[in-house]
Amino acid sequence: MTTFSRTSSFALLALTLGLASCSKDDTVTPSAPTLRAKMDYATLTGTTPYTTSFKDANGASTVDLGTAAVRLDMFTEFNNYMATVAVAAPATPAMLDLTKLRNLYAGTNAPFASAALNTAAATGVSLREKTAASFSEANANVVRSYMDRQLTDLEMASRSVNQTATPGNAGRLGRYLVDAKGFEVNQVIQKALLGALLLDQINNVLLTPASLAAENTKAVAGKTYTEREHIWDMAYGYMTSNATMVTDIAIMPRERFLAGYLNEKNGPASPGVYMAFLKGRAAIVNNDDATLKAQADIIRTELEKTIAKSAVSYLASWKSNAALDAKAHALAEGIGFIYSLRFCTKTNVDTAWADSVLNGITSGTDGAWSLTNPQADAGINAINTKFGL
Known part of the structure; x- marks a missing residue:
C-alpha cells in the first residue's frame, strides 16, 4: 500500500506537470499575424513608384488612391473654369456662370466635362463636402460659406471682364481679372x-495618430488593402495621382496644386516628403508604428511650411513688383495662402490668428489699391515668427 501510494503520487505529479506544461503552451499568445512580407526600407529610393511598389501575397497592388484622386481631378476642372477669365485669348473673354461655378464646387447637376467625375459626383463626392472637414460642422460651414461668397464675387467681377479695373471698379489688369x-x-x-x-x-x-491607428491586420472586405493602408494612400492621392511624385519644379509636366507649391516654394524638402510617403507606407506593411509616426510628422510639418513660405513669398512679390497686374496676381495668391494658414494645426495656428494676419492685409478701405508696404511687412513678419522661417 505504501509503495503503491508513492508510485501513484509520482505518477500523479508527472501527469499534473505534463498537463500544466501543455496548458502553459496552449495559453501563449501567438504573435500578431503578418499580412504582408516585411519590406526593407533601404530598397526605397526617390525613383521608387508609389502606386506599384506595394503588393499582396498574390502580387496584386494594394494601393488605391480612391476619392482623393477623383477630387484632385475635380479641382483641376473647377480651377480651369475659373481661370478662363485670366487668359490672353480670346481677346474678348466671356463672363463666368455662377450656377456652373457652384455646381463644380458642390458636384451637383453633372457639371464636369469628364463622365467619370460626374458619376463620382452623383455618389456624393465633391470638393465642397470635404472642405474644412476636420473642423466642427458649424466651423466647417463658416469656411464653406466663405468659399460660396468668393464664387459670387468672382462671377460679379467677371461681368466687367472686358473693362479696365480702377479703384472701386472691377475689371482687368493686364490678363488678370x-x-x-x-x-x-x-x-x-x-x-x-x-x-x-x-x-x-x-x-x-x-x-x-487617431486615423493611423486604423485596422491593419486584415484586408477590407472585397479589397486588397487594409483600412490603414488606404488611409495613407488617400493622403498620397491628395498630393498627386502620379505613380512617382515629381519633386523638382523644373521637371515638366509639373505637379498640380499642393505638390506643385511644395516643389516651388519649399523645394529642398520635396524629395524628403516623397520618401516619407514611401517609407510610411512600408512602415504600415511592417507594423512599425514608430517609423510610421515619424514619416507622418515629416509630411505634416513640411506641408505646413509650404503654405507659410508661399504666403510670405507672394507678399514679398507684391512688394517687389512695379506693374499693377503682377502686383495684383501676387497679392491674390498670398491672400489665399494666408487664408489656408488656419489649417496648419501642427504649428498650432487657429482661425483667430490666421484672420488677424488676413485682416491686416485685406481690410483697408480700398482693398489692394490702398495696401502699403508696412502692412505687407507686418504680415510677413507674423508668419515668419509663427513658423520659425
Whole structure:
C-alpha cells in the first residue's frame, strides 16, 4: 500500500506537470499575424513608384488612391473654369456662370466635362463636402460659406471682364481679372482650397495618430488593402495621382496644386516628403508604428511650411513688383495662402490668428489699391515668427 501510494503520487505529479506544461503552451499568445512580407526600407529610393511598389501575397497592388484622386481631378476642372477669365485669348473673354461655378464646387447637376467625375459626383463626392472637414460642422460651414461668397464675387467681377479695373471698379489688369477692391478672386479661391481641402485632408484628417491607428491586420472586405493602408494612400492621392511624385519644379509636366507649391516654394524638402510617403507606407506593411509616426510628422510639418513660405513669398512679390497686374496676381495668391494658414494645426495656428494676419492685409478701405508696404511687412513678419522661417 505504501509503495503503491508513492508510485501513484509520482505518477500523479508527472501527469499534473505534463498537463500544466501543455496548458502553459496552449495559453501563449501567438504573435500578431503578418499580412504582408516585411519590406526593407533601404530598397526605397526617390525613383521608387508609389502606386506599384506595394503588393499582396498574390502580387496584386494594394494601393488605391480612391476619392482623393477623383477630387484632385475635380479641382483641376473647377480651377480651369475659373481661370478662363485670366487668359490672353480670346481677346474678348466671356463672363463666368455662377450656377456652373457652384455646381463644380458642390458636384451637383453633372457639371464636369469628364463622365467619370460626374458619376463620382452623383455618389456624393465633391470638393465642397470635404472642405474644412476636420473642423466642427458649424466651423466647417463658416469656411464653406466663405468659399460660396468668393464664387459670387468672382462671377460679379467677371461681368466687367472686358473693362479696365480702377479703384472701386472691377475689371482687368493686364490678363488678370480683379474685383472692385483689386483682388484676383479666382486665385484667392484656388489657394484657399489648397489649405481648406488638400492640406486639411492630408494633415488633419488622414495622417493624424487617431486615423493611423486604423485596422491593419486584415484586408477590407472585397479589397486588397487594409483600412490603414488606404488611409495613407488617400493622403498620397491628395498630393498627386502620379505613380512617382515629381519633386523638382523644373521637371515638366509639373505637379498640380499642393505638390506643385511644395516643389516651388519649399523645394529642398520635396524629395524628403516623397520618401516619407514611401517609407510610411512600408512602415504600415511592417507594423512599425514608430517609423510610421515619424514619416507622418515629416509630411505634416513640411506641408505646413509650404503654405507659410508661399504666403510670405507672394507678399514679398507684391512688394517687389512695379506693374499693377503682377502686383495684383501676387497679392491674390498670398491672400489665399494666408487664408489656408488656419489649417496648419501642427504649428498650432487657429482661425483667430490666421484672420488677424488676413485682416491686416485685406481690410483697408480700398482693398489692394490702398495696401502699403508696412502692412505687407507686418504680415510677413507674423508668419515668419509663427513658423520659425
